Amino acid sequence: MSILRGKWSAISVPLLSVALGLFVGGIIMLVSGYNPFVAYAALFNGIFSNTYVLGETIRQMTPLILSGLAVAFAFRTGLFNIGVEGQLLVGWLASVYVGLQFEGLSPFVHIPLAILAAGVAGAIWAFVPGLLKAKYHVHEVITTIMMNYVALHVVNAIIRTYLLAPGERTEEIHQSASLQSAFLESITDFSRLHYGIVFAIIGAIIMWFLLWKTSTGYELRAVGFNKYASEYAGINVRRNIILSMVVSGAFAGAAGAMEGLGTYGYMTVMPDFTGVGFDGIAVSLLGANSALGVVLAAALFGGLKIGALNMQSVAQVPTQLVEIVIAMIIFFVASSYLIHWISNRVNKRGKI
């Protein structure tokens, strides 16, 4: 059980939580009369069995990586950004707007420009809670939740008023801004795989570099560990809180651009949230707020979501089972105290 402490705990706790989450999902299936072995086999096949589902899994994990990075980046400074969902929506809208408005640009200019616009929109949306936290000590959890709803209604109103096309949506963006790729679609049996994954991986590298290789990153992490000590050491805590939220919002906005420029190529009037932003919280927690961990966790959750479709058609288990499993995984990761407590107990008795 010593594997649960020390340097291995960063890996063993998430792995154990995933196993426990799947176990609870299996019990729920047993109780409600499904065969968990058939269902999980179908789930696994639904992720890896052919190039189509593999392509869909990578497409699904693309925005999850960026929303996970957004949550993780803020966590590193001790901030809980639940507003990723709203920042993602304004980013999605900004990317589609740039994709619609500029014509005749080279894709090498147009795509970065659209993603940049999405990042800036998300950053502005996250700046408000950051400023309120730094200036008035308002808890960011509440303000970011409120900003989510403001984003949802404002984005819908803007689409309805200025960008409406038939079908409660915007027009399709120009080809020069699109991340969609005939090549990637053809090698994955016509899945919706697009080039967004490249930008998501670049995002992960940027986060790692920013946090661990720059003095700004050092300051951000120091504030996350202990803001009073940081203040005493001469670090401007307020500036770092705002900066952290802004960078986090930029990642979230970029996640929206992946949907706007990649998967859909337009934006619809949203009846409800996408869920990608909230899933980012799960991704970040499971990935222990590290860049690599976020990519791996996004792959897991993206895979579960795509595999769930096959599980439903083969074993008739509703796709919502995967949401239950993800919720249980978050509970277990968050309650890692339980896992540590058990391991300490076992050690004290001198057994195992």
Next chain:
Amino acid sequence: MDVMQILQIVIPAAIFSAAPLIFTALGGVFSERSGVVNIGLEGLMLMGAFTGALFTYLGEQWGMGAASPWFSLIVAIIIGALFSLIHAVASISLRADQVVSGVALNFLAAGLAIFLVKKIFDAGQTPIIQERIYKTNVPFLSDIPFIGPLFFSNAYYTSYIAIALAVLVWWVIYKTPFGLRLRSVGEHPMAADTMGINVTKMRYVAVMLSGGFAGLGGAVYATSIAGNFSHATISGQGFMALAAMIFGKWHPLGAMGAALFFGLAQSLSITGQQIPGLKEIPEVYLLISPYVLTILALAGLVGRADAPKAIGQPYEKGKR
């Protein structure tokens, strides 16, 4: 259209849409006053709405008739309280981050409720319930001139229960020993512990109360407003109730007032089209007003809102 007609449209609609928010916000007051953040209100409300629709339907099948929705409200309170135990165990006993645990509870409720609906009905939503909680004119009171038509006609009994409960909760929290203990646990758990109050037990009770109230709020929404349960039935009402609780400064009557005000904003965004002068205001301003006002309240621009001191911190005995 004269002023009276306008008020007759607006006020009953406001009270009507506020009732589920009031119940849920009162639940939030209990939990947060004891020092446990409850972002899970949305999920608890969702479970309540699911239970409300399901058990009203079952009640109809079992021949309960008009009593079915009321039966479902009681079941929803119990289910809500039990479901909130997950949040309580994780955040109080296992010292999980309370916000994270609440977020997970929302995920779990959304997944579990739809999973069960698909399992039971083999469809994405429950059947439309026949026996709903309907509008009534309150006997005698609705005959009072001016006040009668505004407050006691075309109203739902659940709305009066909500307002009465808000007063009751105020009395419990501010006028009883239980309330004093609840508040002390949320302000300074160590001092409360020293005085012999069982912090863990108080927090468990508070979280379960919040679960019961939020379950009731969700069930009232399902049986009076929605009429069935699907994935879109509860989308943000729980968070709006959370906003009402904060805008009401963690005070039961304040939360009720804020919920009534948010209900007014919601009903204006629907009924506004019938009212001269409001037609020109785009709907979006009314839709976002509850959230913007809450942000302004927190920033101290609309009266300062301060959370209980020990909120969000797990209590560990003997830790300084």
